[in-house]
């Protein structure tokens with residue numbers, strides 16, 4: 456070991472490289488040049504925490520993925536764009552490099568200039584395809600709707616680097632109304648459209664997403680998939696699915712949703728999504744209120 460160290464040290468003096476010891480392996484590695492502060496910091500973080508994953512901002516030892524902690528050493532608002540809220544995001548389990556590719560060269564040679572790292576495409580189709588790799592149902596459903604036709608992208612509503620599902624709350628309708636405020640410019644206009652009193656953030660009446668993005672399976676509204684085509688689910692679709700043998704009977708935009716006309720928080724009148732007669736009755740009301748959606 457001593458010999459190896461001396462030989463490397465000579466070479467390093469010649470090439471003006473910096474020597475670093477990888478504590479995990481006990482091997483000295485020559486860096487081509489002194490790394491920027493961020494890399495050193497990243498390296499330190501790594502040495503402190505990691506015993507099995509290799510590089511400490513040095514030459515690759517095993518693979519070229521560094522892990523999210525290394526990225527956040529710089530991307531915390533002090534050097535690069537602030538992603539401190541990333542830790543609270545569900546994408547934290549995915550890690551930066553699953554979306555941005557291996558980061559070794561970026562951290563090693565390109566960090567300060569933002570070089571050598573992938574940024575997923577932000578063009579409309581490029582982005583949908585990218586998200587579809589992990590969220591195929593949402594992307595496929597979304598492609599059928601008016602938002603896709605108008606090039607509203609996933610990122611108009613979602614920020615993959617931050618906590619929370621959406622950029623701004625959908626519960627108080629703000630998310631939708633930031634773009635749809637012209638048609639729905641008053642409480643009356645919203646009530647006319649929804650046939651319900653307007654209390655989206657409270658008991659949830661006239662909340663855009665309950666009708667336009669209902670859950671597609673009958674589980675807790677906060678879990679599972681939500682409709683992304685934004686086309687409301689007519690009550691008759693529950694009967695159609697029941698006839699096709701789907702169990703439990705899937706919800707529709709009016710019932711079978713926790714908090715609406717079926718489920719633990721029942722608002723009267725109560726319609727039972729498992730009862731085909733109830734769904735047929737609801738369908739008639741739906742078609743009367745929304746003739747343009749009839750025959751879905």
Ligand code: HEC
Pocket residue numbers: 491492493494497521522523525526527528529530534535536551552555557558559561562565566567568569570572573574
């Ligand atoms: C040595 C500090 C440092 C580290 C460590 C670091 N970055 Fe960066 N990164 C930067 C700087 C500085 C920029 C350029 C300024 C900016 O875009 O905010 C940048 C830019 C980027 C960009 C935008 C590139 C572009 O073309 O716009 C991405 C994506 C990125 N980094 C991802 C990562 C990932 C993933 C990691 C972890 C593997 C990481 N960074 C680690 C400093 C760092």
Ligand code: HEC
Pocket residue numbers: 523526527530535536538541546547549550551552553554555574575576577610615616
């Ligand atoms: C789920 C995929 C995904 C993950 C995980 C992810 N990113 Fe991104 N990142 C994207 C996408 C998509 C874009 C381009 C659109 C945008 O700016 O949001 C992007 C853009 C960026 C940019 C350039 C634009 C900006 O925000 O300044 C940086 C820097 C960046 N990411 C860093 C990171 C870092 C650091 C992490 C981990 C802490 C990370 N990303 C995790 C998907 C991801």
Ligand code: HEC
Pocket residue numbers: 544545546548549553554582585586587588589590609610613615617618619620621
């Ligand atoms: C590499 C896989 C991967 C990619 C690519 C990806 N995601 Fe995710 N995403 C996940 C995982 C894993 C979760 C955690 C929840 C789960 O298991 O579904 C998640 C959760 C989410 C959530 C809900 C959770 C929350 O509150 O944060 C949204 C919204 C989301 N992703 C949007 C997107 C969008 C938009 C894109 C494209 C820009 C994208 N994702 C790309 C893997 C990915």
Ligand code: HEC
Pocket residue numbers: 601602605607611612625630631632633634635663664667668685686
């Ligand atoms: C980034 C802007 C933006 C956001 C945010 C947005 N929309 Fe849209 N929406 C549009 C555009 C643009 C169209 C297509 C043109 C039009 O019909 O106004 C559209 C169309 C629609 C349509 C179909 C209209 C039709 O003619 O078939 C519905 C339904 C809809 N949006 C509901 C919503 C709901 C619900 C939300 C909140 C979850 C929402 N939108 C958020 C921009 C947006």
Ligand code: HEC
Pocket residue numbers: 628631632635639645648649650651660661662663664665666667686687708745747748
């Ligand atoms: C009580 C259920 C319900 C609520 C709540 C609701 N919508 Fe709708 N909305 C519908 C139905 C049903 C249609 C007709 C769908 C079709 O044509 O396929 C519709 C149609 C639309 C359209 C298409 C244009 C039109 O008027 O036909 C837009 C845009 C729209 N809604 C936006 C919103 C926004 C924004 C909110 C929240 C402020 C909202 N909706 C709340 C049920 C609802």
Ligand code: HEC
Pocket residue numbers: 583586587590593594597602607608609610611612613620621625664668676677678679680681682683
């Ligand atoms: C008009 C705004 C809007 C657009 C555009 C949008 N989403 Fe969403 N998305 C939402 C809302 C609102 C929720 C939360 C639904 C809920 O919990 O009630 C959500 C939830 C999700 C979730 C969590 C699981 C689920 O289905 O509820 C994922 C994953 C997701 N979206 C991915 C995507 C992807 C991928 C795209 C683009 C192909 C996209 N979204 C486009 C508004 C949007």
